[in-house]
Amino acid sequence: MKLLQQTIEKIEGLDQEMVVKARARVDSLIKPPKSLGKLEGLAIQLAGITGKLYPEIDQxxxxxxxxxxxxxxxxxxxxxxxxxxxxxxxxxxxxxxxxxxxxxxxxxxxxxxxxxxxxxxxxxxxxxxxxxxxxxxxxxxxxxxxxxxxxxxxxxxxxxxxxxxxxxxxxxxxxxxxxxxxxxxxxxxxxxxxxxxxxxxxxxxxxxxxxxxxxxxxxxxxxxxxxxxxxxxxxxxxxxxxxxxxxxxxxxxxxxxxxxxxxxxxxxxxxxxxxxxxxxxxxxxxxxxxxxxxxxxxxxxxxxxxxxxxxxxxxxxxxxxxxxxxxxxEAACSMMKNMPTFEDVGMEI
CATH class of the missing domain: 3.40.50.10210 (Nicotinate-nucleotide-dimethylbenzimidazole phosphoribosyltransferase (CobT), large domain)
Structure with missing residues (x-):
């Protein structure tokens, strides 16, 4: 029971500050709003889980x-x-x-x-x-x-x-x-x-x-x-x-x-x-x-x-x-890391 209790006590909510940052980045990528559907929500969730704007999933x-x-x-x-x-x-x-x-x-x-x-x-x-x-x-x-x-x-x-x-x-x-x-x-x-x-x-x-x-x-x-x-x-x-x-x-x-x-x-x-x-x-x-x-x-x-x-x-x-x-x-992570924003490519929206 000790290990279980220690594990429960370590569980916190998502990093909400990173969730906000990730959502802002997703909304500024060179695509119509919401056009990548659930992939966008997944990328934001991964950022909130890991506390990283560019989550790495390699193992x-x-x-x-x-x-x-x-x-x-x-x-x-x-x-x-x-x-x-x-x-x-x-x-x-x-x-x-x-x-x-x-x-x-x-x-x-x-x-x-x-x-x-x-x-x-x-x-x-x-x-x-x-x-x-x-x-x-x-x-x-x-x-x-x-x-x-x-x-x-x-x-x-x-x-x-x-x-x-x-x-x-x-x-x-x-x-x-x-x-x-x-x-x-x-x-x-x-x-x-x-x-x-x-x-x-x-x-x-x-x-x-x-x-x-x-x-x-x-x-x-x-x-x-x-x-x-x-x-x-x-x-x-x-x-x-x-x-x-x-x-x-x-x-x-x-x-x-x-x-x-x-x-x-x-x-x-x-x-x-x-x-x-x-x-x-x-x-x-x-x-x-x-x-x-x-x-x-x-x-x-x-x-x-x-x-x-x-x-x-x-x-x-x-x-x-x-x-x-x-x-x-992995595709959600690639979207966050490799897809540029409108500002990155000098496009006005």
Whole structure:
């Protein structure tokens, strides 16, 4: 809890003086007003985050948190749980979706075992920060203890700090965990105060009971555990996931270190909601990448209050959407640094 508390205490709002300067520069660039749309707002946000009129984004990393879920035993997915283990090894080999997309901008992919069922080999290229072998079955009791939930957040903080200390100045969040749309939807149901059936989707593959069964399992988990919607850690502990906590930690650490952090799709957005519930100011450092095809994705983004940049009908997870958004963020930086103002080129407006 000490690391989490120290991180929260370091989080401040954006540099408002730099925001004003950045807005003035954007408005004076050689283009019609607002003609570069969301790129302009992104450039201003980056200036406010970094405190620099010309933000530099030259070292990028997507931190992929991996963990399993006890609720798997309720038959909410058709995919074997062993896929979490196998796919996590593939991150280290550079074979997954986020890996090949990340290559476009030279992004580093950092795979972390925060709670996989089974033992990842120590030489596999995966960072081992295992808290437990998957969460407990939330349909029968809390997914984890409050202490374990805090520890999962602190794992994310630790890994983010390690990457920032290596020079990383743009972070992305990703995850791997078979059936993790189930705890994600449970969290959203609690925070939105809606029935699970309204927001439950297929995930990577439905179990034989279909949407109705998956929603019923989520409803049961909420009724049994009674998470406090005002306490993000309580919600995470009772109906969440270790990788969800890990990503929230990455986001909080990014905010504490004035580093922009790119949120991936549905599950990452749920982590962002948890992080923002823990410390609302952290949200100012979030950049949402894409609108997930999951039914709860749009609602989660609306609840977070940040509109995603991309609409690509993606729902892979892994941080794939975050990696896809990296070039847009670099373009915003290039606009600020390399595009002249009307005054620079001697034009009157």
């Amino acid at each position: 990028k990393a997507v931190i992929v948190m991996a963990g399993d879920h006890g609720v798997y035993e309720e038959g909410v997915t058709s995919n074997p749980q062993e896929v979490t283990f196998a796919q996590t090894l593939n991150f280290a080999k550079g074979l997954t979706g986020v890996c090949v997309i990340g290559k476009v901008t030279g992004a580093k992919i950092v795979a972390v075992d925060v709670g996989i069922k089974g033992e990842i080999p120590s030489d596999a290229g995966v960072i081992i920060k295992k808290i437990k072998n998957g969460t407990d079955n939330m349909a029968k009791g809390p997914a984890m203890t409050r202490e374990e939930a805090i520890k999962s957040i602190e794992v994310g903080i630790e890994i983010a700090h390690e990457e920032i200390n290596k020079g990383v100045n743009l972070l992305g969040t990703g995850e791997m965990g078979i059936c993790n749309t189930t705890p994600s939807t449970a969290i959203l149901s609690v925070l939105k105060n809606c029935d699970p059936l309204e927001i439950t989707g297929r995930g990577a593959g439905l179990g034989t009971g279909g949407i109705e069964h998956k929603a019923a399992v989520i409803r049961k988990a909420i009724e049994i555990n009674k998470p406090d919607c005002k306490d993000g850690i309580d919600v995470l502990a009772k109906i969440g996931g270790l990788e969800i906590g890990g990503m929230a930690g990455v986001m909080l650490a990014a905010a504490a270190n004035r580093i922009p952090v790119v949120i991936d799709g549905y599950i990452s957005t749920i982590s962002a909601l948890i992080a923002a519930r823990i410390e609302p100011k952290a949200k100012e450092y979030f950049i949402t990448s894409h609108a997930s095809l999951e039914p709860g994705g749009k609602i989660a983004s609306e609840l977070l209050g940040i509109e995603p940049m991309l609409h690509m009908d993606m729902c892979l997870g892994e941080g794939s959407g975050a990696a896809l958004a990296f070039p847009i963020i």
